[in-house]
């Protein structure tokens with residue numbers, strides 16, 4: 001009977017599930033389902049995964065070692081996507097890799113539907129992460145710290161963390177992912193941390209500094225005057241910058 | 254002129270005036286250099302560039318694009334800031350530019366600074382102000398983000414060199430594609446004068462590459478290279494002339510990018526073309542960018558794409574399709590064996606899909622189905638490809654037939670260039686219609 005592993009929709013959860021599945025069923029068939037998004041099937045045995053950092057890390061190490069860093073990068077991104085079938089695709093892709101002479105070439109094997117799936121998910125997530133590197137807006141709070149709120153589909157925080165840490169090493173800043181309820185927190189000169197399960201203090205987050213209003217106004221003025229009237233083209237603007245991002249962007253508020 | 258400069262103008266007004274005056278410069282990319290922060294300041298750079306917003310005209314906003322001043326001693330006919338225009342003049346101070354750059358950057362509004370300028374007093378005086386601004390931004394504010402700066406033709410070589418060590422990209426605008434055009438519209442500028450700083454930046458860049466090879470920590474001179482731009486449609490040059498100029502700039506001056514800017518009339522002057530009812534020549538600009546792309550990434554040469562007899566791009570088909578239709582003897586090519594450069598010439602195959610194909614076929618034969626996943630646009634490519642010796646459908650390799658079919662698969666044009674009606678298309682009567690002669694009627 002097909003074994004289905006149930007886990008939380010986090011990197012630790014999915015990697016623990018993959019770890020168990022790989023240990024027990026690597027020669028057979030296994031499913032990986034996310035808590036709250038389970039599609040019940042006949043003739044399956046369901047099992048809730050015990051999730052640990054060790055399992056997760058050990059699985060990630062194994063992927064890096066056997067499939068190479070590039071494939072690992074794709075797997076990691078795919079796992080952050082909002083697609084409920086991501087775990088299964090990664091599992092079967094790992095099985096497919098075993099069949100190749102050189103497992104590190106697995107991501108070139110786009111003829112395989114699971115590899116293609118992982119590739120597609122990875123692209124989707126890294127594209128979204130890239131979009132947030134572009135469109136995230138910080139506001140300066142009274143304390144001088146920078147704060148940003150976003151509503152991404154995938155769990156992009158860890159994909160953009162290094163980018164902003166490298167960019168603003170001397171600043172205190174925080175990005176709040178409203179969709180998944182997670183915070184990316186960076187203190188000046190320290191390494192970033194991901195924080196789950198805290199509530200946002202709305203009131204504190206809305207008290208902006210004196211200078212903030214000034215620079216918001218300057219930016220909005222710039223945003224208006226930099227456009228060429230004779231070339232005005234709202235549809236083109238919309239293609240590049242879909243409406244759903246604008247709710248969180250200073251120049252559109 | 255200077256009496257029009259208002260003392261104590263609020264920063265908001267200055268920014269409005271000096272960004273408004275800079276907006277016709279098209280280069281807004283922040284690409285070409287990868288640089289991590291060193292932990293002591295603010296900023297980094299990413300090779301592929303980052304856009305931060307899109308303005309109402311659909312163009313990317315990546316850099317704080319401003320003029321240092323819109324005062325100018327010159328009188329270029331196409332420019333709002335020309336000395337004979339009666340417009341409000343403003344100038345930033347270096348401190349103001351630095352403050353705006355830093356505060357915008359912190360909020361992730363921008364990727365860096367694009368600093369251009371009118372000519373205040375003299376080229377040297379202007380270049381000095383630009384240098385002072387960049388110096389402050391790099392050394393007082395510790396800014397490590399992207400800086401694109403103009404080299405002012407006619408300024409002291411030493412000033413240009415010093416500035417180059419603070420910037421990521423430098424550009425000198427060619428302004429108009431030919432020396433004749435320049436003489437007509439920019440009486441104070443000369444081709445020679447413009448090419449001189451371009452050559453200087455090129456030579457210094459080469460020299461710098463050797464310095465870096467010898468000692469790794471040598472300061473970097475314009476690491477993202479130099480670019481330029483030409484105004485399209487203000488003077489009567491053909492696409493063939495323009496593309497040849499671009500090619501020469503890439504080959505002889507090592508330029509990273511050539512930008513094309515569809516002429517937008519801001520002054521009425523008898524030396525300028527009358528205002529076009531249908532707006533700036535955007536489709537033409539788009540075709541030039543497509544062709545430019547073919548020069549830089551697809552190993553095409555200008556003379557393969559156009560010639561004296563057909564000196565302009567086709568309105569209906571992109572330059573690569575046009576080339577393919579004129580070279581049907583080259584096709585069909587076999588996906589499983591054709592080399593990378595051959596694949597690049599197939600309409601519907603981009604350079605990324607071409608390299609994916611080359612990698613994937615090492616692991617097994619490719620079928621048409623697989624190509625889709627690799628990003629190949631099959632509805633275009635199918636006329637030019639075989640998989641395992643077979644074409645996707647039985648098609649005739651015949652110019653009229655394929656032309657008609659390609660015209661029926663709608664090309665994805667940027668919004669705004671595609672809503673063209675036939676009435677507007679007739680205005681392109683100088684364009685090459687021969688290749689679509691038989692099928693062009695579909696549009697009427």
Ligand code: SF4
Nearest residue numbers: 325327329332335371
């Ligand atoms: S030099 Fe010519 S193009 Fe430049 S600002 Fe002056 S008038 Fe305008």
